[in-house]
Amino acid sequence: MKIAGIKTTPLALAFKEPYHWAGRVDYAAAVVLVEVETDDGLTGIGESVAAFPAEGTVAALQGVAALFVGEPVFDIERLITGARHLGSFNHTPWSANFVLAGLEMALWDILGKAAGWPVHRLLGGAVRDFVDYFGFVQGDTTDELADDARDLAAAGYDVIYLKVGRGEAADLRNTAAVRAAIGDRRLRLDANCAWSVAEAIHMIARLGAFEPDWIEQPTPLSSIAAMRQVKETVGVPIAADQAVFTPADVYEICRQRAADVIVLSPHEAGGLLAFGKAAAIAEAAGVPVCLHGQGVSGITDCAQHHLGLRTANLTAGNQIMHQLLVEDLIAAPDLTPVRGRVGLLEKPGLGIELDRDAVRRAAELYEKDKRYHHS
Ligand SMILES: [Mg+2]
Known part of the structure; x- marks a missing residue:
């Protein structure tokens, strides 16, 4: 079973009330929905943590996607470890981890669906x-x-x-x-x-x-x-x-x-x-x-x-x-x-x-104001 395509959608997740922590106050969080499709019709779902604006995370995911398409879904360790050494990821492991974790999550989802077992x-x-x-x-x-x-x-x-x-x-x-x-x-x-x-x-x-x-x-x-x-x-x-x-x-x-x-x-x-x-x-x-x-x-x-x-x-x-x-x-x-x-x-x-209507609304909120969301 091979990876056929990787779809990435930047989303804004609005908090019910201002989210206070020592660094600042957040009004929404940025994530990227990752959907990995296989050549035999399975889809895996993951989520990468991003920051506003999320285009950098999307670009990084798409850069990795070009290298993952055509590769076996089961080779998670090899694929993710290899991606961690790509380009600027080699110098910024923290950023790489936030990007790659969403992709890896989707691969595990596919494996579980293929096997008929929960990921745990x-x-x-x-x-x-x-x-x-x-x-x-x-x-x-x-x-x-x-x-x-x-x-x-x-x-x-x-x-x-x-x-x-x-x-x-x-x-x-x-x-x-x-x-x-x-x-x-x-x-x-x-x-x-x-x-x-x-x-x-x-x-x-x-x-x-x-x-x-x-x-x-x-x-x-x-x-x-x-x-x-x-x-x-x-x-x-x-x-x-x-x-x-x-x-x-x-x-x-x-x-x-x-x-x-x-x-x-x-x-x-x-x-x-x-x-x-x-x-x-x-x-x-x-x-x-x-x-x-x-x-x-x-x-x-x-x-x-x-x-x-x-x-x-x-x-x-x-x-x-x-x-x-x-x-x-x-x-x-x-x-x-x-x-x-x-x-x-x-x-x-x-x-x-997935709640597809909620995903659509989160995508619309993201597109509305990509720099929204903290003070
Ligand atoms: Mg803490």
């Missing part, structure tokens, strides 16, 4: 019956955050996740209000690289009073040493997120004992296979991994769910993102957590049924 089974088989997800607190004001946190705790999420890095006063006020709203549920705080070493040590000392489950990526993404210094100074577990993309990054974090947890997505790692390699390195170091979420639709959340089902050293409270969108791109499967949990998927491949 092709990747080694499920080691659990469900994946646990966190309740992602949304809101602009402290009151809005506390109200949302209360609702998420009432809905049964065991892990509640809050962005910090919005300024010391706001962080302390928001964290106190959310802790009060969720009782003794696990509270996870994510600073998204907001702090220097000194600021991180200061802030974590103050935020420690609210008993965080862990503090995620307190320091700049480029310095593993900074994170290690923080970890060695504070008494709160530290998770590495933006500091980790590739399996080699995971090795380095583990070798330097710079984090207690690795937060990672297949887009960052460069595909489902690469995520598996990264998770295995962490597992060998006794470090668990947590699924990470960029601004994505249910396509990526579904692919990540297959990974979560088959990854032995997975944490509780993983990240999904489709629930933050005005509308999702998929009609099935239903990935709405029940008491924080989503169960096994049994349909062949990723098991995704």
Whole structure:
């Protein structure tokens, strides 16, 4: 079975409400829908994470597509590894990973459809019956955050996740209000690289009073040493997120004992296979991994769910993102957590049924204003 064609569609995914994190406020996310067709009529679906404008990601995918057409669908490792060394990808592995992960996802979808099995089974088989997800607190004001946190705790999420890095006063006020709203549920705080070493040590000392489950990526993404210094100074577990993309990054974090947890997505790692390699390195170091979420639709959340089902050293409270969108791109499967949990998927491949009307609307939104979408 050979690859016959690769279709790429840039999309804008509008958030229900402004998405606050330490870097900026987002109003929509850019992705590229990847549809791979085979010479015997199967179609695989994937999603590449992009940025506005998404034409660079589209061009990169089409450049790779020209080399993939006519190649066997089953040669995923050879094709993706080869593509990672093409042209400028060789110098920009992070960008390459975000592009290639969507393409690789679609190839796995085809393999699963051809075999009649869900993707998690092709990747080694499920080691659990469900994946646990966190309740992602949304809101602009402290009151809005506390109200949302209360609702998420009432809905049964065991892990509640809050962005910090919005300024010391706001962080302390928001964290106190959310802790009060969720009782003794696990509270996870994510600073998204907001702090220097000194600021991180200061802030974590103050935020420690609210008993965080862990503090995620307190320091700049480029310095593993900074994170290690923080970890060695504070008494709160530290998770590495933006500091980790590739399996080699995971090795380095583990070798330097710079984090207690690795937060990672297949887009960052460069595909489902690469995520598996990264998770295995962490597992060998006794470090668990947590699924990470960029601004994505249910396509990526579904692919990540297959990974979560088959990854032995997975944490509780993983990240999904489709629930933050005005509308999702998929009609099935239903990935709405029940008491924080989503169960096994049994349909062949990723098991995704696209909502074609929603895809059309997301394509129209993208074309309307390609530079829309953050402040
Ligand atoms: Mg994070």
